[in-house]
Structure formats: C-alpha cells, structure tokens
Amino acid sequence: MKVRGLAKRYGDVRAVGGIDLDIRQGEVFAILGPNGAGKSTTVEILEGYRTRDAGEVSVLGTDPGRPTRAWRARLGIVLQTANDAAELTVRETVRHFATYYPDPRDPDEVIARVGLEEKAGSRIRQLSGGQRRRVDVALGIIGRPELIFLDEPTTGFDPEARRRFWELIDSLAHDGTTILLTTHYLDEAEALADRVAVIARGRIAAEGEPATLGGRAAAKATVAWAEDGVRRTVKTDEPTRTVAELSRRFDGEIPELTVTRPTLEDIYLDLVQGATHE
Numbered sequence: 571m572k573v574r575g576l577a578k579r580y581g582d583v584r585a586v587g588g589i590d591l592d593i594r595q596g597e598v599f600a601i602l603g604p605n606g607a608g609k610s611t612t613v614e615i616l617e618g619y620r621t622r623d624a625g626e627v628s629v630l631g632t633d634p635g636r637p638t639r640a641w642r643a644r645l646g647i648v649l650q651t652a653n654d655a656a657e658l659t660v661r662e663t664v665r666h667f668a669t670y671y672p673d674p675r676d677p678d679e680v681i682a683r684v685g686l687e688e689k690a691g692s693r694i695r696q697l698s699g700g701q702r703r704r705v706d707v708a709l710g711i712i713g714r715p716e717l718i719f720l721d722e723p724t725t726g727f728d729p730e731a732r733r734r735f736w737e738l739i740d741s742l743a744h745d746g747t748t749i750l751l752t753t754h755y756l757d758e759a760e761a762l763a764d765r766v767a768v769i770a771r772g773r774i775a776a777e778g779e780p781a782t783l784g785g786r787a788a789a790k791a792t793v794a795w796a797e798d799g800v801r802r803t804v805k806t807d808e809p810t811r812t813v814a815e816l817s818r819r820f821d822g823e824i825p826e827l828t829v830t831r832p833t834l835e836d837i838y839l840d841l842v843q844g845a846t847h848e
C-alpha cells in the first residue's frame with residue numbers, strides 16, 4: 571500500500587492534512603491518534619468508502635477512488651459499528667457472508683478462530699457486545715482477504731478475548747495477510763504491530779517500530795529503589811552504572827529495585843500533546 575500527500579477537508583475542518591504511508595505485504599500496521607485525529611477518514615479513503623481531495627493512493631495496486639468488485643473481494647473490512655442481521659444465528663450469518671466471495675474460508679473454521687464455537691447456533695441479537703464484535707471480525711476474514719482493515723477491533727472485548735484476538739491477528743499475518751488497524755489501546759499496538767503511525771490533527775506526528783518510536787529506546791531510564799522507608803528515583807542515561815553503584819552501597823540486593831523506560835503510552839502522550847500545542 572502506498573499513500574502520498576493524502577488530504578481531505580470537511581468544509582472548514584481539515585480532517586487529513588497530507589499523509590504519506592508505505593505498508594508492506596504481510597505487515598501489521600497500527601494507526602494511533604486521539605479522537606478526531608483523522609484515523610477513520612484516512613482508513614475509509616483507503617477502503618474506497620470515502621473520496622479524497624488530494625494525494626496519490628494505491629491499495630493492492632488499485633486506486634480506491636475507483637473501486638472494482640474484484641478489488642473489494644480481496645479486502646476484509648471490520649467497521650466500528652456492527653449492523654448484522656440480528657435474527658440470524660452466528661453460523662447462518664457467517665455462511666451467508668461466505669457466499670459473497672470467490673474463495674471463502676470454511677465458516678465453521680472461522681467461527682472457531684474467533685472463539686464463538688459455543689455461540690454458533692445463537693441468534694446475533696442474543697450475543698453480548700464483545701461477542702458481536704467477534705462476529706464482525708469473523709465477517710472481516712471469511713473472504714480470505716489479502717488485506718484487512720480493523721477499526722478499533724477489540725473495543726468491548728474482555729482481556730481473554732483480546733489475547734485470543736491478538737493470536738488470531740498473529741496467525742493471519744503469519745499467513746501473509748496485511749493488516750491495518752486503528753486502536754486506542756497502546757498495549758494492543760505494542761503487542762501486534764510491526765510498525766505504528768501516530769496521527770495528530772490530520773498529520774503523522776511519528777512513525778516507526780513500537781519499541782523505538784519517538785526515541786523511546788534511547789530515552790532516559792528511571793531507576794527506583796527504597797531507602798530509609800522512602801522511594802527514591804533517578805533518571806539517567808546510564809542505568810547500569812547507577813545500579814552498580816547502588817549495589818555497592820547496599821552491599822548486594824537493592825531494596826525494591828525497578829528500572830523502567832518510557833512506555834509506548836508515555837511516548838504517545840508526549841507526541842500528541844506536542845502536536846496539539848503547535
């Protein structure tokens with residue numbers, strides 16, 4: 571996928587103000603950003619559901635501004651809001667969607683992959699919010715897509731369901747499926763994404779691997795320990811030296827020692843706040 575200079579306005583609102591992206595086949599790419607940053611607008615343009623004002627876009631070799639049916643069949647899309655036929659069962663719904671695609675996955679296998687085996691015979695309206703979301707994911711992958719768009723896929727999932735979902739995404743990526751997701755969960759981005767882009771006010775504020783985004787790996791470490799009943803902390807570029815000195819001072823074990831670097835969330839918040847105060 572290749573995007574150059576993508577821009578979109580809604581009247582006076584600049585939703586997307588010149589975005590470049592390159593996403594490789596088989597890559598898991600996460601778009602992060604605060605509410606209203608332009609994530610959904612960007613993703614909807616890439617999906618062929620929204621027009622753009624400017625820029626060049628190629629998704630699976632096609633301009634999504636001129637979508638074809640054959641191109642759509644190669645995409646899997648999981649939208650933010652579900653509008654499933656509530657009276658059908660999970661199995662009926664997944665089977666029905668399978669008929670839209672030339673080479674669908676096996677419906678029962680897909681139901682198992684999203685962890686809904688026990689609910690396969692239940693009507694959609696009887697499912698919990700998180701279970702409905704899993705149906706959405708099932709419908710997004712039933713067509714054996716080459717590229718999957720996931721808009722906040724795990725909102726409403728319990729922790730176990732989120733872990734199962736992460737495993738599913740890993741296995742799809744392992745099969746060579748490209749995955750573009752938006753999420754507000756920084757731990758999700760860290761667990762899943764090969765690369766992330768932080769979008770703020772319609773522009774990319776930073777892009778890179780979660781471990782090194784925004785200079786994260788090179789950021790100062792915080793060494794903390796307990797001394798005389800008080801928690802002490804030092805921010806340093808040389809945590810190893812600090813720990814060695816402390817170890818000598820305490821003659822061995824350092825009480826309640828921790829060494830931490832900024833989390834992805836710390837870096838994200840810095841980037842987003844920096845962009846807002848521009």
Ligand SMILES: Nc1ncnc2c1ncn2[C@@H]1O[C@H](COP(=O)(O)OP(=O)(O)OP(=O)(O)O)[C@@H](O)[C@H]1O
Binds near residue numbers: 603604612
């Ligand atoms: N159909 C529309 N008409 C007018 N303005 C819109 C429309 N859709 C989005 N916007 C505006 O464009 C900006 C970007 O919205 P967008 O939905 O792309 O943000 P987002 O990053 O996906 O946010 P969220 O995290 O809340 O989903 C916002 O200021 C929003 O109010």
